[in-house]
Amino acid sequence: MKKSFLSLAILSIALAFTACKKDDENNNKGKKGTMTFNGEKKTVTNALLFYYGEWEGEHEWDLILTSGISIEIVDGEIVASGSGDVINLEMASTGETLPTASNYPVNFDTTSMGNYIWGGFYTVNLTLPNEEFDEEYDIKSGSLDLSHPKNGEIKATGTFVFEDWSGDNPDANASIDYTGSVMVFDESDFLVERTKEEARRQNPFRKALLNQ
Numbered sequence: 001m002k003k004s005f006l007s008l009a010i011l012s013i014a015l016a017f018t019a020c021k022k023d024d025e026n027n028n029k030g031k032k033g034t035m036t037f038n039g040e041k042k043t044v045t046n047a048l049l050f051y052y053g054e055w056e057g058e059h060e061w062d063l064i065l066t067s068g069i070s071i072e073i074v075d076g077e078i079v080a081s082g083s084g085d086v087i088n089l090e091m092a093s094t095g096e097t098l099p100t101a102s103n104y105p106v107n108f109d110t111t112s113m114g115n116y117i118w119g120g121f122y123t124v125n126l127t128l129p130n131e132e133f134d135e136e137y138d139i140k141s142g143s144l145d146l147s148h149p150k151n152g153e154i155k156a157t158g159t160f161v162f163e164d165w166s167g168d169n170p171d172a173n174a175s176i177d178y179t180g181s182v183m184v185f186d187e188s189d190f191l192v193e194r195t196k197e198e199a200r201r202q203n204p205f206r207k208a209l210l211n212q
Contacts, residue, residue, distance in 0.1 A: 033156075033178025035067055035087055037122060042067035042085055044178045047154060049099065053188030055196045058092040058113060061099045062200065063144075063156065065176060069128060071183070083127040087176060089144060090119035090200070098184070104144040106160070117144060122162045122174055137162035137172055144176075155179045 033044040044065050052060035068084020093099040093115050100115050107116040120139035127133065142160030149155050159175045 032180050033065075033176070035065055035085060035178070036173075036175045037085060037124065037162075038172045038174075044176070044180075045069065045084065046071045047156070047178060047180060047182040049154070049182055049184045051096075051184070051186050051188055052196065052200065054096070055092075059094065059096050059099070060196050061091045061093050061095075063089045063091060063099070063146075065156070065178060069126065081128050083125060086123040086126055087174065088120050088122075089117050089139070091115070091117050091144075098148060099146060101147040102145075104146060104158075106139055106142050117142075120160075121165075122160075122172070135169065136165050137169075137174075138165050140171060142174075149179065152181055153179065154182045 033047075034041050035044055036042070044067055046064075046066045046069065048062075048064040048066075048071070050062040050064070052062075054060075065087050066084055067086075069080055069082045069086065071080045073079075089104075091099060091104055092112070093102075093104075095101075095115075102115040104115050104117050106118075106120075108118060110118070112118075117139065122137045122139075123133050124136070125134040140161045140163045142158060144156060144158035147155045156176055156178045159173070162172045162174055164170070164172070
């Protein structure tokens with residue numbers, strides 16, 4: 001099941017957005033984990049959490065893992081470059097400071113409450129700053145187990161099925177197994193007077209990395 005706003009083609013990064021709302025300037029050292037797509041395993045190089053605020057009683061988060069793409073904080077700005085895969089999970093959570101440690105099943109029921117994944121996608125071989133990618137898949141099913149083993153770290157494991165948004169390729173199996181540091185960004189002002197879909201499109205980092 002594909003969300004209409006996720007049919008946006010992913011791309012584009014000359015990435016420089018002012019990170020004054022960033023909660024954590026952690027440089028993501030101390031990472032250990034993999035992301036696997038259609039049997040191909042890759043090392044996770046960055047983990048990011050974006051908080052969008054509360055929407056109809058739920059706290060909106062994005063969990064983004066990248067492989068191969070370098071993300072740095074330079075003079076208070078995010079700079080991204082390189083080539084690799086990106087997985088983005090759009091989550092509703094009961095947690096405000098951080099997403100609640102819990103199981104997050106994929107659930108497209110918009111009346112649901114609690115901790116769940118209501119959207120997401122996987123981008124294959126995104127190259128920055130050349131703004132090229134091979135394929136994009138939208139999340140179809142699966143679940144995520146998320147916990148916080150220590151301050152500034154997350155443990156994220158899960159298995160998922162993704163479907164090719166273009167319809168040219170069969171469904172793809174994916175999994176993540178990551179324990180390590182995470183960069184946290186507070187973008188909750190983007191949710192003011194917007195839907196949760198519109199709020200995500202307004203996030204400069206996500207917009208540059210994942211949307212066009």
